[in-house]
Amino acid sequence: MKRKTAIVTGASHGIGQAIAVALAKNGYDIGINYCNNLRGAEETRRLVEGAGASALLLQADVGSYESLSAMFKQFDAIFDHLDLMVNNAGVSEFHPLLEVTEAQWDRVTRIDWKAAFFGTQFAAQRMTATGKGGVIVNITSNHIDGCFPNANIYAPSKAAVDTFCRNAAMELAPHKIRVVSLAPGYTNVWSDDNPIQLVRDRIPLQRFATPEEIANILVFLASDACAYLTGTRVTVDGGALLPVVPENDMNGGSLLPLQIHETEEHK
Structure with missing residues (x-):
């Protein structure tokens, strides 16, 4: 029986690396995409192979159509099928709206949105050709629903990917291809002295996710447990977006004591 195969973009560190290793432990051989971080990609390969899976390093700038296309051809030279595509690569840049440059807009949109679009297309072409279908998971963000400071390029790019997942799922369903959006919230990929650590206690579960989660x-x-799930989003953010009104956001995110006011009819 053939082992399953997967491509994970942005797999040289953080969530992407954790995804590659988790898939390797669950029967997948992995195409490990990276752009510049060769050392990190080699560490991912070591971990993947340590889990008993085959690993192929795939260097590519996924925001470039030509580079992404070449990456898939490199994968095709080693593996004759693709079961799972994980469009994880992305950049998180935050700039005030009045100061955003065209170069910044192009960079974030190209890597966070364009790469997921064509990564989905290239993967679906291969899944359709084999007739066996497959799964495509696009990593988005809870920025889709929240409004975070200076996320003027990043949030709309992730929202575009999320909407695209639903369109792609509808079109690819006859080909037995499922398309799902996975939206993490705060995930602990930062150093302990990073100022972002200050928001930890304001999350209802009072911690960040681990990449492994x-x-x-x-x-x-x-x-196969999710074989009937497509065209939807799963948000994993520890409830970070739950305290949305000012009263809920006081006292470090804790709810104010509930005050019940009697009315004439309840006396």
Whole structure:
């Protein structure tokens, strides 16, 4: 029986690396995409192979159509099928709206949105050709629903990917291809002295996710247990977007004591 195969973009560190390793532990051989971080990609390969899977390093700038196309051809030279595509690569840049440059807009949109679009297209072409279908998971963000400071390019790019997932799922369903959006919230990929750590206690679960937690959810979404799930989004953010009104955001995110006011009819 053939082992399953997957491509994970942006797999040289963080969530992407954790996804590659988790998939390797669950029967997948992995195409490990990276752009510049060769050392990180080699570490991912070591971990993947340590889990008993085959690993192929795939250097590519996924925001470039030509580079992405070449990456898939490199994968095709080694593997004759693709079961799972994980469009994870992205950049998180935050700039005030009045100061955004065209270069910044192009960079974030190209890597966060264009790469997911054509990564989905190239993967679906291969899944359709084999007639066996497959699964495509696009990593988005809880920025889709929240409004975060200076996320003027990043949030709309992730929202575009999320909407695209639903369109792609509808069109690819006859080909037995499922398309799902996975939206992490705060995930602990930062150093302990990073100022972002200050928001930890304002999250209802009062901690960040680990990359491994996000990866384990992705493995589940790609599994046969979710065979009837497509065209939807799974948000994993510890409830970070729940305290949305000012009263809920006081006292470090804790709810104010509930005050019940008697009315004449309840006396």
